[in-house]
Amino acid sequence: MKLSLGVLVCWGLLSIPAYAQDNPKDKEETSSEVKKRKKYSLDEDFEEPENIGQSTPLRPAAAVEVGNTTEEPGPVDKGYKVYSDVTWRPQFVASILSESVGGYRRTNRGEDTGTINTNLDIILKFALTETEQFKAVFRPLDDDDGEVLSYQFGRKEVRGFKTKGLNAQVRQLFFEGKLHNTMPWLSNEDLDWMNFGYSVGLQAIRTDDGIVLDDDSVGAVGISIDNGSDYGEHTPECIKEIKAARKENRNPVLDCEHSDGDKYTRGRLAAVFMTYGVHRGDRQRDDKSWIAGLRGDMDHANFTAMLDIFYADGSREAGDGVFVGGAIRPTYSVFGIDTTLRGAISIPTSDETEATKSGGIGILELSKTVRDKDQLYLNLFGVVDDYRAAGLDPRAAGPLGPVGILFRPLARNVPTAMSRDTSSSIGAALGYKLFGEDRDWQVTAEVAGKTYLGRNDDADGDSQDQLGFGVRVRKQFGQNAEVILGGFYVLEDGEKPELAVSIVFRWHLVWIPDDEDEKSKKGRK
C-alpha cells in the first residue's frame, strides 16, 4: 500500500509540472519569465516560408476601379506620353463609405428624441498620373444644406423622414498636380528649383487641425512648395579639411561658415485663395467673402512648428479680419509626455460681426503613453474674448475640436456633447484611450469641463458652464467595417442633464478577393 501510494504520489507530482510546461497557454499566462522575455527581447520564433503571408489580408478593391492598375499586382499600362514629357496612365476609382447612426438623446430641456440617419460618401478619383488627378466628392443622401437622410422619432411635429431624395450636388470637384507636369512652361522641368504642387476647384481646406480654417466645400486655388531645407555652406576646402581631420584623429583646423547649431530640416508653404461658397467663422455661408492666406510648417531637429496667416474679406454682415494660428510640437518631452501647444487669434479689420470678432484661443495637449500603447491625456484650453475662425463648415467640430471627444461629433450630423462656442472660457478634457492588443477595438473614456468667463453672448446661445462624461467604443468587424458605440452625459449650469447614446455602423463598400493565388497563377498578363 505504501509503495502504491508512493508511486501514485510521484506519478501525480510528475504529471502536474509536465502539464504546466507543455501547455503553451499556461506558459504565456503564468510564467513571468516568458512575459519578461516577450516584453524586452526580440523573439526567437520563426515561420516556415510556405506559410509566410498566408491569410495576410488581401487588398479590398474599391467599388469601381477602371484603367491602370491600382495598388494591385499586375502590369502597369504603357500609357501616353504627353506634351509635358510626362506619361499619363489613366485610372478611375470610386470609393464609397457608408455611415449609419442610430441615436437617442435627452436634451437639457428634457425632450427625448431618437434618430436614425445614413450618410454616404462617394469619392471619385480620375488620375492621369500619381500626382495629376481630378477628384470629386458626392453625398447623394444629403440634402442641399448637407443634412443627411434621417428618420426622427419623438414628438409628432418632429417625427418622420427628412430627405429630399437623391442629391447630385457636387461637394468637391478639383484638380491637383505638380506644376511642371501640367504647365512645364511655368516650371520648366522638375529639376528646376522647387517642388511646386497646386490644386484648383471646389475642395476641402483645413489648417491647424481646424482651429483657423475648416471648410468641407469651398471654391479655392492653392499652390504649395515642398522642400525647403536650411542647407549649409561648406566649401570644398572645408570638407577636405574635415575628412583629413578624421583620418588624423584631430579637430579640423578651420571650421565652416554657417554650420553652427541646429538647422531646420524641412519646410513647407502653401498659399491658398478661397472665393466660392465660403463659410465664415459663424459657420454661415457668405457669398461675398473671400479668404486668402499662407500656411506653413517646418521641421526642426527638436520640434515641429506650424503657422497659418489668413485674411478674410466679406460682406458687411460677415466683416473682414486677420486670422493667425500656430502650433508647436517638441520631439521629446519632459517625463515622456507628448506635448502640443496650439494658439490662434482673430483680429477684425472692420466692424466686429458675429463672424469676425476679436479674440484668441490656446490649447495645450498633453498625453502620455501608458500600459504599452494606451494613452492618458489632458487637454487644456482657454479662450480670450470671442475667438472666431476664418472659415468654418456648419458641421465642423470647430476650434475646440482638438480638445477631446466630447468636443467633436461622433459622426456627421450628430451634435457634439459640449458646446462648440468659442467665447471667453476655459476648460479641460481628461481622458484615457485603451487599445486592444491587435488594434481591433478601442475604448475612450473622457471627462471634460468648460466654464465661461464674464460675458455670455455666444453664437450658439448655450453658454452655460458644463461638465461632461463620455465614452466611445470602437470595434472592427471584418476587413472593412466597424461599429462605434458612443454616449455622453453632460451637466449644465441651470439646466437639466443632457444624455445621449448612439451606435454607428461604418463600412467601406469594397470587393474583398478570396483567392489571391488564382490571380497569381493567371499573372494577369
Next chain:
Amino acid sequence: MKLFITYVLLGSALHLNSVFAQNSGVQVENIENPSTKTLVNQEEYRKIHLELTKDRFPSARQCATCHPSQYQQWKMSPHAYAQKSPIFGAMHRALLVRNMGTQGDFCIRCHTPTGMQMGESHKVSNLLRAEISNEGITCVVCHRADPNTGTVSARFHIPEGKISDPINGPSGEKNLKVWLDKRDQTKGQLHDLQAASDLSTPRFCQGCHDVFFDESGFHLEDANNKYKLSPARKDGVTCQDCHMGKVQGANEGYPRGHVAEYKGKKSPEKTITNHTFAGPDFSVVDPTIFPHNKEKTDLNNKFGWTDWEWMKFDFLAGWGTDKFEEEEASRAAAGKGTNFDKPWDNERLRRRAAEVVQQNYNALYEYDLLRKEVMQNGLAFGEFSVDKGWLTGNFEITGKVHNLTDGHDVPTGFIAERPFWVAIQVRDKKGNLVFESGKTDPNGDYLDHHSAFVHYGHDKFPRDKYLFNLQSFFTLRNEAGSSREEILSINYSGTTIPFVRPAPFSVQLAGRPRGSRIHHRSLPALAARKASYVFDDAGLEGKGPFSVTAEIKVGMVPPNLLKEIRRTRYKATVKVKDKESGKMVEKEVWKKVAFDYRMSAAEIGRRLRNGVPGNWEYFTFPGQDEELTNRLGIKKRGPEKVRYEQYDYKKDKVYEVEEWEGIGGVMVIDRRTFKFSEDGKLL
C-alpha cells in the same frame, strides 16, 4: 485501490493532455493549388508558379554573359537586395495587416517591379517567387523601364521580352554599332540599344526614390525632392555623378572601362558607371541566399534547386571547406559522420556550395567597404570642445556632426527607420566610465523612447537624454491628446479600420495625410549640428585627465522595428488535422507577421548589430582590395572577435557574449579620441 486507480487515471489524463496539447499546435499543411483548390506540396506549387513566370524578363544572370563587371557590382548592391530583405518583406506584410490590406502592392512595387508586373502575389515568401522577381531592381527594371515617369513610386511600365529585345542605355546605339561592326555576332544574345537620356538624370531615380502614396498623400521618402534645392543641383551634379562614379558618394568622375565583353573580346574603352549603389543597407540573410551568384544559379539550373536547398546548407558548420571535409572524413571513418540532408550528402556539391559561400563572403565584404565609403562621404565629426561651467562646475562636451554631401540630407530616403547616432564615452585616468551616451540596449537599440527597455521602464536602461541621433519619426495624430511618435506609420487612433483610399482633399496642398506625418530630423546638405553632453564633476576631482571616445555609428534599421513587426498579429485560417476524424479542417488562429527564410526577429536583430555571421575557422576572411583600402585609408586586417551585451530575462541580468565579427552590421564611420583636463581644457 480506488484512490490508486484514480491517481493513475488522473496522472495519465494529465500526461495525455500534455501530449495532445503539444500535438494540437497548429500545423499548416502545404499550400492550396491555385487552380484545383487541392492541397499540394511546396515543390508542386513552386513548379506551377515558376512555369507561369518563366522567361518573361531576362535575368541579370543572362546579362552577366556580356556584362560581367556590372553584374559583379550589382549582385551585392542594395538594388539586388531590395526584394531579398526579410525585414522589408515582413514590414510590408505588417503594414498590410494594419491597414486592412488596402495599401496593396504599394511598397513591394518598388522592391520587385518585375514580380509585380507579372502579377505575382505581393505577400508570399521569396521562395515562392520567380528568379527574376527575387532579383529586385534587376537590370531590366532600369534598362527597359519607360522613361519620363516622374514621381510614380515604381508604378511604371516595363515591357516584357527576351534578352535580345532592345535595351535602354544612356547613349543609344552609336557605341554598340561601332563595336558590333568589329566582331562576330553572338548567339541571340545581342540586343538593340535605344537611347534613353533619362537614365542619366535625377528624374529617372525619382521614379522610385520619391516615394509618394497618392491615395493618402504620404510622402514616405523624398530624396529627389530634397535634391532639387540642393547646392549639387545648382552645380549640375546629378545622383548618378555621386553614386555611379569612381567613388561612392562623391563626385569624383567616372571610371573608364569596357561596357561589355564576350569570350575575351571587349567593347571599346569608354566612360563607364558603377552599379553598386552602396548605401546604409546591408544583407542580413545567409551568404547562401545573398548576394546573387552566377555559380549558384548554374547549380540551381543544373539540379533544379532554388533557395529551399540552399537554406539547408550549414555554412556556419563549414560544410564543403577543406578543413570541414577533412574532419568529416575522420568522423565518417569513426562511424560518427554528419547526417546531411539531400542534396548536401554529396561532398562534391558541398565543396561547390562552399565556393559560392566564400565568393559571397568576399562580395559582402567588398560591399561593406563601399558602404563605409559612401557613409564616410556623408557624415563626419567636426570640431570638439570642452567647457567647465564656472558656476555649476559641470563639464560640457560639444561636438559637431557635419553633412559632407551637397546633394541631399543625411540620412535620406527611408529616414523614419535610419539609426544614425553618436556614441560617446568619457573615462577617468583609471579607465572608469564617468559619462556615456549613445549606448544601446541588449537588442541593439539606442535608448530613445522606441527601445523596448526604455518603453517598459527597465531600471538598467533609462532613456538617454543626451542622445544625438538623426533618425526621423513617424508622428501620428491621436484622436485626443498630442501626437505621438510611433514605429510604424499606420494611425489607428480614432478608427479600427485605417483604410487607404483617395483622400477627400488635395494632397498637394495638405502635403500629408491628416493623421500622420514624418518629423524630418535629418541633417541637411552641407549643414552641421551640435551634439552636446553635460555631466557634473561631483567626485571627479583628482581623477583627471579624462579621455573621450566619440563615434558616429550607422545602422540599417532599428531592432525595435523587428519587435513592432512581430507585434502585428492577424487572424488566419489554416488547415489542421482534426484530432477525432483525422481529416483536414479549417481553423482560425492568431498569427504574428513573420520573417522570410526561417529567420527569427532575434536572429535578424543580432545580424543588424554584428552583420552576417562568419565562421572564420573554416572560411577565409575576405581579402581587401588594394585600391579601395588605400582610398578609405584603412588598415588591412583579419577577423576580430567582438563583444556585445545580451539580456538574461530569467536572471534579469545583462551579460556579455563574444563571437566572431560578421560582415555588415552597425558601422563606425568616424571615431575621435581626445583628452581634457580637470579644468575643462583640451589636452
